[in-house]
Amino acid sequence: MNSSYQIGQEQDGKAIWKFLISELKPKGKFLTPFNIISIPIMLLGLVLIVIRFWKGIGAITNLTQEVPWGLWIGFDVVTGVAFAGGAYVLTFMVYILNMHKYHSIVRVTVLNGFLAYVFYAGALLLDLGRPWHVINPIIGNSFGTSSVLFLVAWHFLLYMIAELIEFSPAIAEWLGARKARKILSGMTIAAVIFGITLSTLHQSGLGALYLMAKDKIHPLWYSEFIPVMFFVSSIFAGLSMVIFEGSISHRVFFRQISEKNQQAQHGIVLGLARICAGAMFAYFFLQLLVFIHGQNWHLLNTPMGLWFLLEMLGFVMLPMILFYVSYRTGNIRLVKIAAILAMLGVILNRLNVTVIGFRWEMAIRYVPSWMELVVTLAVIFTEIWISDG
Numbered sequence: 001m002n003s004s005y006q007i008g009q010e011q012d013g014k015a016i017w018k019f020l021i022s023e024l025k026p027k028g029k030f031l032t033p034f035n036i037i038s039i040p041i042m043l044l045g046l047v048l049i050v051i052r053f054w055k056g057i058g059a060i061t062n063l064t065q066e067v068p069w070g071l072w073i074g075f076d077v078v079t080g081v082a083f084a085g086g087a088y089v090l091t092f093m094v095y096i097l098n099m100h101k102y103h104s105i106v107r108v109t110v111l112n113g114f115l116a117y118v119f120y121a122g123a124l125l126l127d128l129g130r131p132w133h134v135i136n137p138i139i140g141n142s143f144g145t146s147s148v149l150f151l152v153a154w155h156f157l158l159y160m161i162a163e164l165i166e167f168s169p170a171i172a173e174w175l176g177a178r179k180a181r182k183i184l185s186g187m188t189i190a191a192v193i194f195g196i197t198l199s200t201l202h203q204s205g206l207g208a209l210y211l212m213a214k215d216k217i218h219p220l221w222y223s224e225f226i227p228v229m230f231f232v233s234s235i236f237a238g239l240s241m242v243i244f245e246g247s248i249s250h251r252v253f254f255r256q257i258s259e260k261n262q263q264a265q266h267g268i269v270l271g272l273a274r275i276c277a278g279a280m281f282a283y284f285f286l287q288l289l290v291f292i293h294g295q296n297w298h299l300l301n302t303p304m305g306l307w308f309l310l311e312m313l314g315f316v317m318l319p320m321i322l323f324y325v326s327y328r329t330g331n332i333r334l335v336k337i338a339a340i341l342a343m344l345g346v347i348l349n350r351l352n353v354t355v356i357g358f359r360w361e362m363a364i365r366y367v368p369s370w371m372e373l374v375v376t377l378a379v380i381f382t383e384i385w386i387s388d389g
Helices: 002-024 033-055 069-084 087-094 100-127 131-139 148-175 178-186 188-208 226-252 259-294 303-330 332-356 370-388
Strands: none
Touching: 033 370, 069 100, 069 188, 069 226, 069 332, 069 370, 087 100, 087 188, 087 226, 100 131, 100 148, 100 226, 100 259, 100 332, 100 370, 131 148, 148 178, 148 188, 178 188, 188 226, 226 259, 226 332, 259 303, 259 332, 303 332
16 A cells, blocks of 8 residues: 555646746747847846855945945835736736636736746845845834835735735636635735735835935935825736736737627726826826925926926826727727836936935935846846746
């Protein structure tokens, strides 16, 4: 009995390994333009990461005591988390509001959101001068349990677990574990509700981290409503990313998609465009109220004021109008253009708060080194490789 049981286990193990290896093999051409560009950058990024942990953060970054948070926080973490917001928005729409029209894209969106959080957590470790102290904000050491950083750390950790539970039925189905899939599927709704609550808290919590930097952030981007702005912008940022990723997948697998599924996909994209238009209108209106309340009219006739107008008019109001027009006319191409502009607008806003508008009055400004840029691109390319693989 024991020998036959062991033989059965070995056979099952070999079958699983064969299955995993077959799934990890490239499904198409290997020498594509994207691969040719991304592979050298990822390899160089890996070398730079080794140097960073070997010689310290100052070896490859331009960070200082005056500007301790730079590109890796502003883009990899603060901006990246906003783009991962599509997971909590879509799960809320499908599982809470019963908008089953979008059910077909929930699984892949949750997976991409989970992978994004894993990679951004890794990017956060890169930015810590002493990475082994990452446990401190989680246990409240040095910061205290009443600090915003303590809350964000726990929101981040628990939300990754919630997203893993949400996606776990697909993993069980992939491995052929029917009983495990049934149990995990029963936990989905609870994980969704828990995840939505956590996501709304930490999206705004990231903005709350900058409330203590009132004297360091330019007045056009600082307000006590930064947490609210971060939360609202994460809605259309996440959905714009879903539209962008979906358009790439649709282009790659166009010949394998039936005409019926293409029409359904168009309906989903137009529905997301409508939601984005509404969310962007709310965001633009709130920004306008904050600006009027702050009485910062005199700052518009300055270089930073013109930069602010470019952000608000070119990357908020314009894509908002394009989303609305594309929904009314059924123009899919216009939706994609609007999504790209909206994503650029979110990147611009987050960088204005965290990098460009941070300590803007200093004689010597922080400018990311080329090595910081390479590591950032390496993180992004690696995530794309894994999520699309």
